[in-house]
Amino acid sequence: MVEVKDLVKSFGHFNAVDNISFKVAPGERFALLGPNGAGKSTTIKMLTTLLKPTSGNLYLNSHDVIKDKALARKSFGIVFQDPSVDTEMTAYENMQLHAILYNVPSKELNTRIKDLLELVELWDRKDSLVRNFSGGMKRRLEIARGLVHHPKILFLDEPTVGLDAQTRNLLWDYVNKLSAEKNMTIFFTTHYLEEAETNADRIAIIDHGQLLTIGTPSKLIKDSKSKSLEEAYLKLTGKAVRDEQANPHDAWRERQRARSMR
Amino acid sequence: MKAIYYLWLRQIKRFFRSKSRIVGSVGQPLLFLLALGYGLGSIYKRAGDGNYLNFLVPGIMAQTVLFAAMFYGAMIIFDRQFGFLKETMVAPTSRLKIMIGGALGGATTATMQGLLVLAISYVLGFRAAHPWMIPIALFIMFGLAIAIASFSSGIGSFVQDMQGFQAINQFLVFPLYFLSGALYPLTNVPTWLRYVAEVNPISYTVDAMRWSLIGVSKFGIAKDLIALAITIVICIIFGLNRFNHIEA
Ligand SMILES: Nc1ncnc2c1ncn2[C@@H]1O[C@H](COP(=O)(O)OP(=O)(O)OP(=O)(O)O)[C@@H](O)[C@H]1O
Ligand SMILES: [Mg+2]
Numbered sequence: 001m002v003e004v005k006d007l008v009k010s011f012g013h014f015n016a017v018d019n020i021s022f023k024v025a026p027g028e029r030f031a032l033l034g035p036n037g038a039g040k041s042t043t044i045k046m047l048t049t050l051l052k053p054t055s056g057n058l059y060l061n062s063h064d065v066i067k068d069k070a071l072a073r074k075s076f077g078i079v080f081q082d083p084s085v086d087t088e089m090t091a092y093e094n095m096q097l098h099a100i101l102y103n104v105p106s107k108e109l110n111t112r113i114k115d116l117l118e119l120v121e122l123w124d125r126k127d128s129l130v131r132n133f134s135g136g137m138k139r140r141l142e143i144a145r146g147l148v149h150h151p152k153i154l155f156l157d158e159p160t161v162g163l164d165a166q167t168r169n170l171l172w173d174y175v176n177k178l179s180a181e182k183n184m185t186i187f188f189t190t191h192y193l194e195e196a197e198t199n200a201d202r203i204a205i206i207d208h209g210q211l212l213t214i215g216t217p218s219k220l221i222k223d224s225k226s227k228s229l230e231e232a233y234l235k236l237t238g239k240a241v242r243d244e245q246a247n248p249h250d251a252w253r254e255r256q257r258a259r260s261m262r
Numbered sequence: 263m264k265a266i267y268y269l270w271l272r273q274i275k276r277f278f279r280s281k282s283r284i285v286g287s288v289g290q291p292l293l294f295l296l297a298l299g300y301g302l303g304s305i306y307k308r309a310g311d312g313n314y315l316n317f318l319v320p321g322i323m324a325q326t327v328l329f330a331a332m333f334y335g336a337m338i339i340f341d342r343q344f345g346f347l348k349e350t351m352v353a354p355t356s357r358l359k360i361m362i363g364g365a366l367g368g369a370t371t372a373t374m375q376g377l378l379v380l381a382i383s384y385v386l387g388f389r390a391a392h393p394w395m396i397p398i399a400l401f402i403m404f405g406l407a408i409a410i411a412s413f414s415s416g417i418g419s420f421v422q423d424m425q426g427f428q429a430i431n432q433f434l435v436f437p438l439y440f441l442s443g444a445l446y447p448l449t450n451v452p453t454w455l456r457y458v459a460e461v462n463p464i465s466y467t468v469d470a471m472r473w474s475l476i477g478v479s480k481f482g483i484a485k486d487l488i489a490l491a492i493t494i495v496i497c498i499i500f501g502l503n504r505f506n507h508i509e510a
Contacts, residue, residue, distance in 0.1 A: 049352060073352060078352055093272075098353075101349075101350065101353035102354060
């Protein structure tokens with residue numbers, strides 16, 4: 001279970017996350033959507049102990065993320081939006097170190113690594129230094145690494161960016177299987193709305209650090225009298241392209257517009 | 263235990279994979295040995311103090327270990343810049359283990375570099391007073407390496423970029439080293455310099471190295487080892503404290 005209560009994160013005077021609250025049920029597949037700079041990654045960083053919230057409370061698997069970091073860390077796995085592999089180690093070494101850090105039983109370690117590297121088609125490159133991988137290959141390795149251990153809650157921050165269609169499908173099949181078989185909670189962000197529509201049980205849309213709406217994909221579409229999730233999303237967040245933090249007045253105008261749409 | 267071992271192994275592997283780091287690690291000490299050892303040797307002899315190369319080698323070994331162990335902090339900054347740091351920071355492995363594993367790895371590679379410099383010194387004509395005491399020198403180097411690797415993990419935890427890290431090297435580590443008596447005897451120096459050397463933790467390691475390799479000590483080995491032990495404890499506490507507060 002994931003619980004976010006009155007969460008705020010400010011950088012100077014700017015609120016990247018501005019008083020957000022929501023809950024995600026165990027086993028649920030939950031998508032956090034929003035334009036560039038909306039505060040999705042910042043929210044995930046706070047949930048995964050990388051950033052300290054300015055105020056508010058966070059619970060993972062009923063552990064207080066701020067007070068019980070160590071217990072909270074035992075509850076989740078994460079695939080980051082930004083690169084996070086060691087490029088001076090081989091693919092196998094990256095997988096192995098991760099498995100050790102996450103206490104994967106040594107009996108299963110080799111088979112799990114092999115299965116996952118085969119899944120993302122990197123098994124024959126397992127002994128190459130990651131430095132020599134293409135961008136997509138690195139991303140595939142990060143995905144595989146994020147799945148080596150089986151956490152209660154899995155965070156995926158734009159997992160499919162830069163992946164080919166085949167790998168995207170493989171990823172979602174695998175993630176959906178994990179969620180169904182192990183009752184794993186999936187918490188993801190994406191800019192591909194159809195991905196959220198097919199793979200999320202519930203969706204939250206945030207913009208300028210504020211929660212605009214939350215509900216099942218069909219509810220979001222119905223409530224905004226739209227035909228597709230994309231239409232609903234655009235109605236809520238506006239059509240303007242985001243120049244992050246460019247002009248506070250613009251940001252304010254956007255916010256007012258978004259409010260009037262609700 | 264396993265986590266510590268694999269984090270240690272990562273440092274070892276990365277060291278041996280970087281040819282430039284191995285070459286670079288002995289380049290500077292070699293320059294010091296050649297330029298100072300041969301350049302100042304005759305003056306030193308005329309002053310009646312004996313063989314300068316013998317005097318210099320333990321100091322240069324300490325220098326090598328000092329800067330090599332400082333480099334471990336730079337590795338943390340690289341890990342932050344390349345994003346790998348996040349991977350270890352969110353893992354359900356305690357920060358204590360993560361720091362110990364990495365710092366032990368950094369200390370091991372630093373000690374190996376110190377040994378390499380000893381080997382080169384032998385080629386240049388250096389001879390230990392009692393070869394059977396070389397393992398003691400090794401032990402002292404490792405102690406220094408642990409202290410400095412812990413210290414540098416602390417620095418790497420809150421300094422965000424290499425420029426900041428280099429500034430610490432320039433304004434703290436270099437002065438500590440030059441004022442430690444690694445390059446000149448502390449017997450005939452001005453009083454202020456002697457006082458500085460006496461509160462400088464590096465002086466005691468250099469002195470202990472000298473004691474184990476050429477049988478000469480200014481402070482006495484007991485005092486040296488106590489100072490080294492205190493340095494190790496303080497550096498580990500500092501490193502852990504800072505490392506615990508990393509925000510990636
Ligand atoms: N360390 C920081 N210092 C200052 N501002 C920051 C910091 N981290 C994030 N921000 C700002 O917070 C806002 C939210 O950023 P965040 O990365 O959470 O957006 P996002 O929703 O993940 O966007 P994207 O879809 O582009 O990944 C942005 O305006 C960003 O510039
Ligand atoms: Mg993001």
